[in-house]
Structure formats: structure tokens, C-alpha cells
Amino acid sequence: MTGVIVVGGGQAGFSVASTLRASGYDGPVTVLAAEPHPPYQRPPLSKKAHTGPVRVELVPESFYRDRDIDLRLGDEVTALDLTARTVLTRTGTRVPYDHLVLATGARNRPLPVPGAELPGVHALRSLDDALTIGRALTTARDVVVVGGGFIGLELARVALAGGARVTVVELAGQLLSRAVSAELEPSLRQRHERAGVRILTATAVRALEGEGRVERVVTEQGVLPADLVVYGIGAVPRDELARQAGLAVHDGVLVDEQLRSVTDPRVSAVGDCARHPHPRADGPVRLESVQNAVDQGALVARRITGSAAPYENLPWFWSDQGDVKLQIAGLRSPSDAVHLVPGDAPERLAAYAFRDALLVAVETLNWPAEHLAARRMLERRTPVSAADLAGTTLGALARAARTAEVRR
Ligand SMILES: Cc1cc2nc3c(=O)[nH]c(=O)nc-3n(C[C@H](O)[C@H](O)[C@H](O)COP(=O)(O)OP(=O)(O)OC[C@H]3O[C@@H](n4cnc5c(N)ncnc54)[C@H](O)[C@@H]3O)c2cc1C
Numbered sequence: 363m364t365g366v367i368v369v370g371g372g373q374a375g376f377s378v379a380s381t382l383r384a385s386g387y388d389g390p391v392t393v394l395a396a397e398p399h400p401p402y403q404r405p406p407l408s409k410k411a412h413t414g415p416v417r418v419e420l421v422p423e424s425f426y427r428d429r430d431i432d433l434r435l436g437d438e439v440t441a442l443d444l445t446a447r448t449v450l451t452r453t454g455t456r457v458p459y460d461h462l463v464l465a466t467g468a469r470n471r472p473l474p475v476p477g478a479e480l481p482g483v484h485a486l487r488s489l490d491d492a493l494t495i496g497r498a499l500t501t502a503r504d505v506v507v508v509g510g511g512f513i514g515l516e517l518a519r520v521a522l523a524g525g526a527r528v529t530v531v532e533l534a535g536q537l538l539s540r541a542v543s544a545e546l547e548p549s550l551r552q553r554h555e556r557a558g559v560r561i562l563t564a565t566a567v568r569a570l571e572g573e574g575r576v577e578r579v580v581t582e583q584g585v586l587p588a589d590l591v592v593y594g595i596g597a598v599p600r601d602e603l604a605r606q607a608g609l610a611v612h613d614g615v616l617v618d619e620q621l622r623s624v625t626d627p628r629v630s631a632v633g634d635c636a637r638h639p640h641p642r643a644d645g646p647v648r649l650e651s652v653q654n655a656v657d658q659g660a661l662v663a664r665r666i667t668g669s670a671a672p673y674e675n676l677p678w679f680w681s682d683q684g685d686v687k688l689q690i691a692g693l694r695s696p697s698d699a700v701h702l703v704p705g706d707a708p709e710r711l712a713a714y715a716f717r718d719a720l721l722v723a724v725e726t727l728n729w730p731a732e733h734l735a736a737r738r739m740l741e742r743r744t745p746v747s748a749a750d751l752a753g754t755t756l757g758a759l760a761r762a763a764r765t766a767e768v769r770r
Pocket of ligand 1: 369370371372373374375394395396397403404405406407408437438439440465466467468486487488513600603632633634635649650651652653655678679680681682
């Protein structure tokens with residue numbers, strides 16, 4: 363038995379390896395990881411890891427020893443041979459597999475403007491990036507964040523808390539344009555502006571300039587002083603190994619409902635690098651979230667050990683941006699009707715998205731209880747219409763349903 367090879371030691375790769383052992387798989391499990399660090403969580407990197415020492419490892423190193431998981435750090439896979447069923451690593455090692463799982467994640471989209479390579483310009487993806495940005499933040503006075511996405515807004519609030527003047531420059535007409543509804547966004551934006559972040563939307567960055575290091579950002583709306591620029595303008599899947607090996611790829615490795623490559627059933631792909639069919643989406647989707655990475659890794663491991671369930675888990679996500687906790691449950695599409703509902707305290711707000719008059723997604727600001735109620739209802743596929751929610755909330759509906767149950 364040659365066992366399972368997992369390419370990538372991130373959140374999804376860890377989930378595959380740990381769930382294989384938890385499900386009783388007793389063949390060899392090898393994780394080939396390009397980074398020098400054992401699997402760690404990325405969410406704290408943009409929220410706090412760079413402001414001081416924070417433990418981000420998912421588990422202590424003894425976890426791998428105790429479960430006989432062969433974790434090989436700092437050895438990137440450079441080629442797949444699907445016919446011989448082997449992978450080749452940078453150090454020249456060839457490793458055979460029965461089943462191969464691609465968990466290679468995503469990389470930051472490069473900033474396509476002159477000056478992007480100047481010292482003082484950074485993007486955040488890895489622990490090493492976070493440590494570099496953390497050092498830069500200790501002295502930065504004028505921070506420009508290019509891109510008003512999750513990572514950009516989280517970093518903006520960290521820089522602000524550290525005492526810097528912070529400007530976020532976003533090309534689209536709103537913040538978080540791919541992830542958050544146009545209805546919820548003004549409230550989110552207002553909260554960041556009230557805290558002191560300057561936000562320029564519908565603004566293109568033309569160039570980054572400076573003598574020997576970045577000193578200013580040239581935008582359509584004028585020139586911004588900057589001694590630190592951090593950009594987060596989206597990520598692209600690391601699917602090049604799959605493409606070079608002849609697997610079907612289209613902005614992510616194309617997989618079926620059980621997360622097997624549509625080209626080769628001995629290969630699976632999970633997490634940020636995979637594009638999968640989902641019953642809640644119109645076409646195949648590629649999701650970048652911890653929930654998706656963990657759940658997909660676990661599903662593939664359970665499939666290898668004999669369970670044949672399709673991947674249907676409810677997508678959910680969170681982002682902590684200073685005093686703003688944004689949470690999303692479900693998948694919204696741009697044509698869904700969105701209703702804003704104020705919470706029972708001024709800082710709370712929810713946006714309910716309806717498709718064909720039924721609830722499909724919920725975005726909340728500073729309202730974790732409503733997010734949890736939304737997750738429960740959407741997971742159970744409880745049909746909730748706009749009429750059901752008139753003048754009430756999901757939390758209140760859930761409480762009423764529980765009371766009715768107890769009385770019965
Ligand atoms: C700064 C930051 C903050 C985030 N915050 C949140 C959040 O608040 N909430 C949330 O839900 N999600 C968040 N995310 C997203 C979440 O972390 C990712 O969706 C998740 O990590 C995806 O897991 P993955 O295993 O697919 O990819 P990754 O965790 O990126 O791991 C992939 C690994 O594969 C390795 N690799 C790639 N190619 C090879 C190769 N050829 N050989 C060997 N190894 C290879 C990479 O080096 C990497 O270590 C955040 C992401 C970042 C970067």
C-alpha cells in the first residue's frame with residue numbers, strides 16, 4: 363500500500379490528514395508542504411498575529427508523530443505523474459500514491475502597477491508575510507491599504523489601532539464588492555470611517571513611487587503619502603501543478619460533487635484551490651474560507667475510508683475588522699433580493715437575502731446570535747420567507763419554534 367499523499371500543509375491539507383487517522387485509515391499518510399512551518403491558521407495573521415507573538419499552529423508537532431503522519435516541511439511538489447501515480451518534489455524525491463489530494467491553496471493576485479516591487483510594499487498570505495508586516499507597522503505613520511476586501515479592512519483596523527493614519531483605496535464602487543451586499547455595505551463603511559479610516563472607493567491606483575522605498579501612492583483622486591503599502595486585491599488558486607499534469611482546471615481544479623478531479627478519480631482537490639459543484643450555487647464555485655477548507659478536507663478523508671456523501675455543507679465565513687464582526691451564512695447571488703433588519707442593539711444589523719422568496723443567505727454585523735440562528739436554519743433547509751421575517755428576526759423565530767416544541 364502506497365497510501366495517501368496530500369500536497370499542501372494548510373488548513374485543508376491538515377484536515378485531510380487528521381480526519382484520515384480519526385476515521386481509522388491505517389495506510390501511509392504523507393503531507394508535502396512547501397512552507398517551513400507546520401500547518402497553521404491564517405485568520406489571525408490579518409487580525410493580530412503581527413501585533414505580537416500569537417500561537418497559530420493548528421496542533422503541536424507531537425500530533426503528527428503520535429498519528430504516524432509523515433509531515434515533510436519545506437519540500438514543494440514540482441510535478442505530478444498521473445500515469446505512474448507519483449509526485450516529484452523540489453529536492454528530487456519521487457513519492458508514490460494510491461490517492462492524491464491537492465490542497466495547494468491560493469496566492470495573492472499581484473498588484474499590476476509601476477512601483478509595486480518597491481521596499482515597503484507588502485501583501486499578506488503567510489506567517490512570514492505577517493511577521494514582516496508586523497515589523498513594518500511598528501514604525502509606519504501613513505499606511506495605504508490597496509483593496510477594500512476582508513484582509514485589507516482587517517489590516518486597516520490593525521494599523522489604525524497601532525496609531526497610523528490609514529487610507530483604504532478600492533477600485534470598485536463599494537467595499538467587499540464580491541462578498542457583501544450593496545445594502546449592508548454603507549453601514550460597514552460608516553463604522554470604519556467613524557473609527558478614523560479614510561476610504562476611497564471607485565478609485566484606481568496608478569503607481570507607487572519613492573526613492574529607494576515607497577513614499578507615495580498615486581491614485582486617480584490624487585497622491586497619498588505612504589511609508590507602508592499593503593495590498594489585498596484578491597487571490598488566484600494554485601492550480602498550476604494540476605494544469606501541467608493534464609487535469610481539468612478553470613480558475614481552480616475542477617472536481618465533482620465528491621471532490622474528485624473530473625479528469626482522474628485518484629486525485630481530489632480541496633480548499634481554496636478547488637472548484638466544486640454546490641447545490642446552493644448556480645454553477646461550480648471556488649470558496650476561500652476556513653469552513654470550506656476544513657469541511658472539504660474531512661469529506662475527502664471520509665470518502666477514502668468508505669463514505670460516499672456528496673459535498674453539500676453550508677458555506678459560512680467571518681471577518682473581524684476592529685470593532686466590526688462581519689459574519690456570512692449561505693451563498694448570495696447578485697440577483698437575490700436583500701432586506702436590511704436592525705438588531706436589538708444599535709451596533710447590530712442583518713441583511714437577509716431571498717431567492718424565489720426564500721431565505722438563502724444572511725450577512726450580520728456584530729450579531730453572532732443571529733448568524734448562528736441563520737446557520738442552523740439554512741443547514742436544516744428550514745424554508746423561511748420574507749413574510750415569515752416581517753417584523754421579526756431569525757433568532758426570535760428559532761426561539762418561538764423551540765417554545766412551541768416544548769409545549770407540544
Ligand atoms: C490573512 C488571511 C486571513 C484570513 N482570514 C479568514 C477569516 O477570517 N475567515 C475565514 O473563513 N477565512 C479566512 N482566510 C481564508 C482561509 O485562511 C483560507 O480559505 C484557508 O486557509 C484555505 O485553506 P487551504 O488549505 O485551501 O489553503 P492554505 O491554507 O493557503 O494552504 C495551502 C498550502 O499549500 C502549500 N502549497 C502550495 N503549493 C504547493 C506545492 N506545490 N507543494 C507543497 N505545498 C504547496 C502552500 O504553501 C500553503 O501552505 C484568511 C486568509 C488569509 C490569507
